Amino acid sequence: MTPPRKMVSEERGKSRPGLTREAIIAAALEIVDEEGLEALSMRHLGSVLKVDPMAIYYHIPNKSALLDGLIEAVMGEIDLSLDDPSLPASERIVLAAHIYRDVMMAHPQAVQVIAINNLNTRESFRPVEYLMDIFLGAGFSPHRALAAVNIFGRFVRGFVLFEVHQIFAEEAAACHGCAPTESLQQLLPVEEFPRMNEVMASVGALGTVDEFDLGIRALVDGMFATFYEDEDQMSVNEDQT
Amino acid sequence: MTPPRKMVSEERGKSRPGLTREAIIAAALEIVDEEGLEALSMRHLGSVLKVDPMAIYYHIPNKSALLDGLIEAVMGEIDLSLDDPSLPASERIVLAAHIYRDVMMAHPQAVQVIAINNLNTRESFRPVEYLMDIFLGAGFSPHRALAAVNIFGRFVRGFVLFEVHQIFAEEAAACHGCAPTESLQQLLPVEEFPRMNEVMASVGALGTVDEFDLGIRALVDGMFATFYEDEDQMSVNEDQT
DNA sequence: ACCTGAACACCGTTCAAGT
DNA sequence: ACCTGAACACCGTTCAAGT
Numbered sequence: 374m375t376p377p378r379k380m381v382s383e384e385r386g387k388s389r390p391g392l393t394r395e396a397i398i399a400a401a402l403e404i405v406d407e408e409g410l411e412a413l414s415m416r417h418l419g420s421v422l423k424v425d426p427m428a429i430y431y432h433i434p435n436k437s438a439l440l441d442g443l444i445e446a447v448m449g450e451i452d453l454s455l456d457d458p459s460l461p462a463s464e465r466i467v468l469a470a471h472i473y474r475d476v477m478m479a480h481p482q483a484v485q486v487i488a489i490n491n492l493n494t495r496e497s498f499r500p501v502e503y504l505m506d507i508f509l510g511a512g513f514s515p516h517r518a519l520a521a522v523n524i525f526g527r528f529v530r531g532f533v534l535f536e537v538h539q540i541f542a543e544e545a546a547a548c549h550g551c552a553p554t555e556s557l558q559q560l561l562p563v564e565e566f567p568r569m570n571e572v573m574a575s576v577g578a579l580g581t582v583d584e585f586d587l588g589i590r591a592l593v594d595g596m597f598a599t600f601y602e603d604e605d606q607m608s609v610n611e612d613q614t
Numbered sequence: 615m616t617p618p619r620k621m622v623s624e625e626r627g628k629s630r631p632g633l634t635r636e637a638i639i640a641a642a643l644e645i646v647d648e649e650g651l652e653a654l655s656m657r658h659l660g661s662v663l664k665v666d667p668m669a670i671y672y673h674i675p676n677k678s679a680l681l682d683g684l685i686e687a688v689m690g691e692i693d694l695s696l697d698d699p700s701l702p703a704s705e706r707i708v709l710a711a712h713i714y715r716d717v718m719m720a721h722p723q724a725v726q727v728i729a730i731n732n733l734n735t736r737e738s739f740r741p742v743e744y745l746m747d748i749f750l751g752a753g754f755s756p757h758r759a760l761a762a763v764n765i766f767g768r769f770v771r772g773f774v775l776f777e778v779h780q781i782f783a784e785e786a787a788a789c790h791g792c793a794p795t796e797s798l799q800q801l802l803p804v805e806e807f808p809r810m811n812e813v814m815a816s817v818g819a820l821g822t823v824d825e826f827d828l829g830i831r832a833l834v835d836g837m838f839a840t841f842y843e844d845e846d847q848m849s850v851n852e853d854q855t
Numbered sequence: 856a857c858c859t860g861a862a863c864a865c866c867g868t869t870c871a872a873g874t
Numbered sequence: 875a876c877c878t879g880a881a882c883a884c885c886g887t888t889c890a891a892g893t
Contacts, residue, residue, distance in 0.1 A: 391857070415886065425859050427887085432857095436886065489726070489775065491783055498802055498810065505809040515816045517828075524773075524829035531772015532765075534730065542732055561739055568746040569739065575756040587758075587841070588765035592829075595836030600828075632876070656867065666878050668868085673876095677867065859892070866885060873878070 392424060394432045398442035405443065405483045413439075440486050441494065447487050448497040450476045456503070462511035463593050466525065469504055470589040473529050481537045488534040501526070517600045528592055536581050633665060635673045639683035646684065646724045654680075681727050682735065688728050689738040691717045697744070703752035704834050707766065710745055711830040714770050722778045729775040742767070758841045769833055777822050 400421050404413050415436065419426030433439050455472050456465055477484050492498055501522060508518040546556055563570045641662050645654050656677060660667030674680050696713055697706055718725050733739060742763060749759040787797055804811045 414884085416884085427860075427889095428858050430887075485730070489730075489779065491776070491779055493801075495801055495806075498807065502802075502807045502810050505813060509809055509812070515813045519813050519817050520825050520828050523825060524832070527773045527776045527829075528769055528833075531775065532768045534772065534775075535732070535768045538730065538732055560734075560736055561743075565736075566739065566743045568750055569743050571750070572746060572756045572760050576760050584761050584764060587761055588768075588833075591765070591836030591840050592769075592833045593836070594840055595832030595834070598839070599832050599835055655865085657865085668870095668879075669877050671868075857893085859890105861888105861890095863888080864886095867883095869882080870880095871878105872880100874876085 392422065392428055392432055394442070397422065397429055397432055398439070398446055401439055402443055402446055402480070402483065405486075406480055409482050410485060440490065443483055444487050444490055444492070445494045445496055447476060447480055447483060448492070448494075448500070450479070451500050453500065453503050462507055463597050465507055466504070466593050467586070467589055469500075469507075470525070470529050470593075471586070473500070474533050474585060477530075477533045478537070481540070484534055484537045488530040511597070513600055514604065516604060521596055521600060524592070524596070528589065532585055532588060536585070539581075633663065633669055633673055635683070638663065638670055638673055639680070639687055642680055643684055643687055643721070643724065646727075647721055650723050651726060681731065684724055685728050685731055685733070686735045686737055688717060688721055688724060689733070689735075689741070691720070692741050694741065694744050703748055704838050706748055707745070707834050708827075708830055710741075710748075711766070711770050711834075712827070714741070715774050715826060718771075718774045719778070722781065725775055725778045729771040752838070754841055755845065757845060762837055762841060765833070765837070769830065773826055773829060777826070780822075 397418070401413055401418055404418060404421060415429055416426045418439075419429060422429075429439075433442070451472060456468065458465070460468070477487055480487070492501070504522050504525065505518055508521045509515070513521055558570065558573060561569050638659070642654055642659055645659060645662060656670055657667045659680075660670060663670075670680075674683070692713060697709065699706070701709070718728055721728070733742070745763050745766065746759055749762045750756070754762055799811065799814060802810050
């Protein structure tokens with residue numbers, strides 16, 4: 374029925390290289406990076422690994438666990454040593470945001486997996502712990518520090534998710550020979566959307582890195598300006614499910 | 615006379631009610647709300663509509679267009695008349711964020727479609743135009759106003775996306791009989807994650823509405839505090855792809 | 856212990872054909 | 875104009891069987 378499904382025996386007596394979880398995940402990430410997320414099927418993955426597709430199920434329970442592996446792999450690329458503890462706390466957080474964004478932007482095709490799913494491995498929580506330390510060190514209450522890391526994480530992941538989504542959309546539109554602003558302008562008539570047209574006329578394309586920096590700085594500034602306030606009124610709703 | 619593609623004949627003659635784009639999208643939204651996004655297949659949709667699944671393709675080109683229809687439908691629920699123009703601009707933006715969040719939270723199962731895809735219908739852009747007007751009216755430069763609406767939109771959609779994701783994850787965990795905090799605590803040993811444990815011990819569960827409010831207020835405060843600054847250094851990178 | 860291959864129950868989409 | 879039904883080329887996953 375439910376026998377001890379332990380994976381023991383990691384001794385390397387067997388010269389058999391065989392299939393490993395790591396090799397599978399690495400191959401999966403390569404497929405996603407090079408051919409896109411929709412190209413990642415168990416069958417295709419099996420053919421890349423030169424193995425019967427079903428062999429994968431011996432090492433990984435299902436596709437969702439495979440995607441978790443992708444998240445783990447990319448989160449593992451975050452290099453916390455890039456932090457500079459001599460900087461003011463708010464600057465360290467802005468820096469952390471850029472580091473986080475950079476590793477995600479290095480795998481644009483994987484972003485919709487990385488950004489959407491919740492973290493659920495120990496490895497993925499190391500950066501969270503690190504960030505929590507900065508917030509607490511800056512004098513945030515535990516309650517506010519927790520809120521801050523949640524808000525931070527949602528901001529960064531959300532921003533990057535939509536950033537790559539927009540990039541892909543623009544590429545697709547470019548393939549069809551129409552500039553993105555053009556297609557927007559023909560969708561939005563001036564009479565009904567005066568403000569949008571006003572802005573589109575005077576601005577042109579935007580640098581998304583700058584926009585990200587602008588946004589994260591506004592958020593961090595705002596959090597440091599408002600999170601030290603009295604939080605009594607919040608503890609009322611604190612115990613909801 | 616004219617051959618407009620709009621077949622209005624909804625009256626007598628053909629007592630046949632027939633299939634309409636609207637009815638299809640309404641049924642699709644109902645499926646998603648009640649059975650979840652993964653239950654939305656063309657075949658299932660056809661069976662709900664008591665029609666051959668392939669009949670749908672006569673009215674809607676493909677599934678992706680069907681999902682666009684869902685977005686349009688939900689965005690159409692946004693009620694701009696809830697705004698109060700007598701409030702200060704920053705408060706109106708916070709209010710707008712809550713309105714936006716509320717319509718998305720009314721369709722939690724559809725959020726991963728609504729929040730992830732870019733807007734691409736005229737109807738969906740009406741709230742954007744409205745918001746742009748508020749930012750411009752508050753004295754933001756066109757450049758900064760555009761950045762502000764982008765950042766605003768990404769914040770709200772990202773936040774709600776992860777909020778519902780977390781809710782679903784907690785429900786799933788609850789079904790397995792383990793409290794969410796418990797499972798986190800056993801994943802994160804105290805020695806390696808002292809800060810996380812410190813916070814989890816003293817905080818407990820969080821009210822997500824409060825967290826959202828805290829976050830959007832921090833962001834808006836920050837934007838109003840920093841977006842009036844000189845923006846010369848930004849125009850340098852303005853013309854990237 | 857590790858891998859195979861057939862099979863099951865699904866998908867989205869195309870297309871010739873019906874009314 | 876609107877709908878049908880068979881068919882195509884895929885999925886993820888299970889399971890008995892091979893080595």
